[in-house]
Amino acid sequence: MTTPDRVVLAFDTSTDELACAVARVGVGDGRRRVEVLASGDRPCRRQANVELVPTCLGLLDEAGLSMGDVDRVVVGRGPGSFTGVRIGIATAKGLGCGLDRPVAGASTLDAVAWRAWAAGVRGLVGVVGDAMRREVYPGLYGVDDEGPKRLFSVETVMKAPAAAAAWADRADGADIQLTGDGLRKYRGLFAEAGLTAVLPEALWHPTGESLLLSAAADPALWEGDGHPALVLPVYTRLSDAEENELKRLGMAEPATVATTGVDDALAGRHLQLRPMGVNDAPQVALLEDAVFAGTEHTPWNEAMFSQELGAEGRTWWVAHDQGEVVGFAGAQMAGDDLEVLDVCVSPARRREGVGRRLLARVTYDGQMLGARTASLEVFEDNAAARALYGSVGFSEAGRRPDYYGSGRDALILTASLPLSIAASDDLPDPTAAVEPWPMVDAGRTAEAAAAVEAAKPLVLSIESSCDETAMAVIDGTGEIVANVVATQIDFHARFGGVVPEIASRKHTEAVVGVFEEAMAQAGAHFGCKTLLVSDLDCVGVTQGPGLVGALVVGIAFAKGLAAAAGIPLVGVNHLEGHLYANLFETPDLEPPFVASLVSGGHTMLVHVRGWGDYEVLGETIDDAVGEAFDKVAKALGLGYPGGPVISRLAEQGDPRAVAFPRAMLHSHDYRFSLSGLKTAVITYIEAENAAGRPIDLPDLAASFQAAVIDVQVAKALTAVEECDVDDFCVGGGVAANPALRAAYRERLGERGVRVTVPPMNACTDNAAMIALVALRDYHAGRLVPLSMDGDPNMSL
Structure with missing residues (x-):
């Protein structure tokens, strides 16, 4: 059976070469055929975001086509440069959403192997992708006339010497033909291991055609609706911060602010989620025993949980409220499947979405480690658990008779990743949950259209x-x-x-x-x-x-x-x-006016002579105001973000209790400096601790906040006078600080200056x-x- 050809736009930006092609892809005699209409593969180091979209448009024009002719978008998912992969995938998502067309993701390693196949290479091919940090993405393929066949299940990352040794130890290691951009750095290392067969450098990167060949050979990429949200990068590892965190959480000593930098119980929010640490094991074991004692599930003990945290390929998360563990979940990697080991929620906290949020976190970690599916076992008669798993996309895939005892079967449930977990209204976390695709507005009335x-x-x-x-x-x-x-x-x-x-x-x-x-x-x-x-x-x-x-x-x-x-x-x-956020509060606001921009990244005074006509009067020479709040909060163990916590504490404190410096208050210019104030606070904390005196947190917070506000307001007063304006505005996340807003209104209002501050929800970053x-x-x-x-x- 032959189906009509589809126009496919394919590109990969995960290496330092841009791979891009337009082709017609059809199915005949059970096989897909690829007819390349135009290709534009070329070096593109650090310029992918500049060149990708213009290249796509140029190739379509060369092929006599337009964007409206594209039936499907195929993008390289990596592994490769994290930023490069994201540029390609985000562009593909935008194209898919703009066209209402399916988007599919293909492996960059597979595309490199298909490039070798297209060049006539047969036999064992080892793709060595550059993973930085003296690491590589190794992929071994058996290549015959039909195409490359993976000899591995899921993409991984390895130290380059370990990858070379693993291939060299194979009985057929001498037959491996090496390719991939990792050879630019590690060709000599692989040669030292005895792997000397290297393909020409012209074959080391994917091409648009090889990406299309790879996609055409994978039936799964052509099934379903191709929702753009479901195409995610291949990372193979967590971020550095998360990896270091897991190492720290496996420490035997108790966690303190000195090691964590954060005291979660003081962060000002109730239900929170974080990775499980060894110090959670006692509470977790108690909750496990309380929930599962006497059931078909044999409860784990404290030692078992502690051992899990140090094991490779594991992810464990806890949900806690005011320091009390109210739920947890854990899973382990098995090839490209994430096996969910345990999900436990306190009976008093059920029906609050805790289980769903925990599943979202462990499966997200699994995706970062290369998992494509998730699986678990559940007692057949556990209706509540089955309902939870079914609501996020798990379905029955098998049965284990008598798994929990005679006549007590376990059901095997599986799901594709990411799970179908929508963000809650009060906690709009980023999620890959999706609506039906493509987007349609069936039945739009004439009134709505008008x-x-x-x-x-x-x-x-x-x-x-x-x-x-x-x-x-x-x-x-x-x-x-x-x-x-x-x-x-x-x-x-x-x-x-x-x-x-x-x-x-x-x-x-x-x-x-x-x-x-x-x-x-x-x-x-x-x-x-x-x-x-x-x-x-x-x-x-x-x-x-x-x-x-x-x-x-x-x-x-x-x-x-x-x-x-x-x-x-x-x-x-x-x-x-x-x-512009000030227009939400004062729609008739017109320049000229002076504005203070205060956030985690900026602290400056601006003379707004006209919309689009700005003079920066002065800015911070070191830390921004928001950054100083966060650093002081961290030093006090008050959690992140620090601004709201310090602001709440300051309401009960005496702003004159501690005489902190007002840096650059008399500098006779509009520059700011916050690092000295931050250092003064930390020095004060250390001195009080050394003297054995308890620190009055509200007084310290109020004194620190007052030192910040005094300088901000004083320089604002001078700027308003020198610029001869009647309006003053504030913008940025710190503009939400109630004491700062009140101080501006009081002091500037005394001079007859109208003060505008954005609504609270428009102070932080937003698209409005x-x-x-x-x-x-x-x-x-x-x-x-x-x-x-x-x-x-x-x-x-």
């Missing part, structure tokens, strides 16, 4: 500069009709600050779900099921400043979406967005403020090309 048309132009804005994945939709009048923020705070709090690698990973996972939610919110505003991409007139995205790995995810998605939909793109300065700037630039025709890249150091 409302959408009357609201144009409609602009979708995207914000991913740090640890929030956010999107908003704004109409032509400036009304925000959708505003979605997926926070990552739970993923970073236990590290005492934002971990850039984790932030980038979560953006990649969450971006499609946030997009779908924003479009659904906008649709509801207009009286229909969802807004469609065809309703949009422009895409705006944060270009900088921010974390480069986080920025590129939002930008790559935005460029893919804009290219697919054929609509213009606007790049927005994140700092300008914080200025980005939408305001994007709409202005769209109207003004200030557009950016699809070669735009992120600018982590972008200035006003």
